[in-house]
Amino acid sequence: MPDVTTGVAPNSHIAQYQARGLKGRILSGVQPSGDLHLGNYLGAIRNFARLQNDYECLYCVVDLHAITVWQDPAQLAPKTREIASAFLAAGVDGDKHVIFNQSMVPEHAELAWIFNCVARMGWMSRMTQFKEKAGKDRENVSLGLFAYPALMAADILIYKATHVPVGEDQKQHLELTRDIAIKFNNDFAVPDFFPVTEPLIFGAATRVMSLRDGTKKMSKSDPSDFSRINLTDDADAIAQKIRRAKTDPHPMPDTAADAEKRPDADNLLGIYAALADIEKDAAIAQFAGKQFSEFKSALTDLAVAKLGPVGAEMQRLMKDPGHVDGVLRNGAERARALAAPILAETYKIVGFLKP
Numbered sequence: 392m393p394d395v396t397t398g399v400a401p402n403s404h405i406a407q408y409q410a411r412g413l414k415g416r417i418l419s420g421v422q423p424s425g426d427l428h429l430g431n432y433l434g435a436i437r438n439f440a441r442l443q444n445d446y447e448c449l450y451c452v453v454d455l456h457a458i459t460v461w462q463d464p465a466q467l468a469p470k471t472r473e474i475a476s477a478f479l480a481a482g483v484d485g486d487k488h489v490i491f492n493q494s495m496v497p498e499h500a501e502l503a504w505i506f507n508c509v510a511r512m513g514w515m516s517r518m519t520q521f522k523e524k525a526g527k528d529r530e531n532v533s534l535g536l537f538a539y540p541a542l543m544a545a546d547i548l549i550y551k552a553t554h555v556p557v558g559e560d561q562k563q564h565l566e567l568t569r570d571i572a573i574k575f576n577n578d579f580a581v582p583d584f585f586p587v588t589e590p591l592i593f594g595a596a597t598r599v600m601s602l603r604d605g606t607k608k609m610s611k612s613d614p615s616d617f618s619r620i621n622l623t624d625d626a627d628a629i630a631q632k633i634r635r636a637k638t639d640p641h642p643m644p645d646t647a648a649d650a651e652k653r654p655d656a657d658n659l660l661g662i663y664a665a666l667a668d669i670e671k672d673a674a675i676a677q678f679a680g681k682q683f684s685e686f687k688s689a690l691t692d693l694a695v696a697k698l699g700p701v702g703a704e705m706q707r708l709m710k711d712p713g714h715v716d717g718v719l720r721n722g723a724e725r726a727r728a729l730a731a732p733i734l735a736e737t738y739k740i741v742g743f744l745k746p
């Protein structure tokens with residue numbers, strides 16, 4: 392397992408978990424916004440299972456986040472089940488930990504409104520993911536897309552989560568969550584009410600790039616299916632996509648410096664290393680100077696061996712929507728039991744009348 396490094400010193404919120412032999416409470420989420428892919432798996436879902444012995448975990452299908460861009464209403468429920476199935480197929484224990492979908496726990500949206508009033512326009516305007524997703528069409532994107540990071544802060548702080556596993560792309564949003572917690576605690580003179588949540592950063596392959604363009608992130612919403620390996624792809628599809636993955640005319644890189652200059656090769660080596668649970672340098676050494684065809688054949692075997700069982704289990708679960716819905720319903724009840732008292736306390740701090 393890759394090394395996990397934490398950012399700052401433990402705070403009082405962490406101490407209560409340490410007293411129970413745990414390292415803290417985790418919240419993380421995945422949007423039901425398209426086909427789950429290898430990047431989601433290596434950057435997030437695989438780690439969810441790896442964290443569950445050390446942390447109390449809440450894993451959420453963030454459907455409220457998904458609708459910040461248009462989603463086909465007919466697809467939202469099946470996509471939500473697909474993601475919950477991926478959590479289970481990756482080995483998350485839905486009895487011990489909490490798996491649920493965000494819209495079933497209205498406390499997320501209620502706390503998000505308060506955070507909309509705590510966060511500053513200047514802070515939100517600096518969010519690079521908003522700039523990337525909005526592109527040149529800023530006037531036409533939803534207000535929800537702009538406010539997305541305040542909802543993410545609410546997802547985390549409605550459970551006073553102490554840690555959040557983050558890939559490169561979410562670091563800035565977690566910083567904002569920390570700023571919101573600090574400002575709320577200061578504005579209302581409630582020191583330490585919300586924790587200053589710490590990032591959990593995994594060493595290897597936190598950012599998987601497109602198979603068609605090694606400079607672009609692998610993404611659910613990329614129109615080209617050949618840009619990503621979907622978790623439900625069968626062995627033939629995985630082999631075909633790796634065979635067609637973009638490379639360059641040279642033999643495989645023989646040093647890290649050489650790989651860094653060649654984003655497509657670097658990406659494939661990073662994927663190999665993450666799937667094999669080795670450092671990228673070891674993968675570079677293993678294939679240095681060889682032909683891409685030999686490397687791609689090894690990568691295909693490895694990807695099929697590692698992803699095949701996860702995909703097969705996902706397919707099995709997706710054929711049993713009643714079971715998956717039961718897991719989500721049960722998870723939402725448990726999540727609400729944790730969130731409701733924190734929201735009630737927050738409302739009291741803000742000063743809302745409760746006749």
Ligand code: AQP
Pocket residue numbers: 420421422423424425430431432433434435557558559560561596597598599600608609610611612613
């Ligand atoms: N390419 C990636 N490499 C590593 N990690 C990734 N994640 C996403 N893409 C990569 C991680 O997956 C988790 C869930 O992501 P999300 O559902 O919140 O959406 P996203 O980050 O916007 O992912 P996508 O796949 O690119 O979706 P669309 O196309 O809908 O925007 C997060 O932990 C993320 O870091």
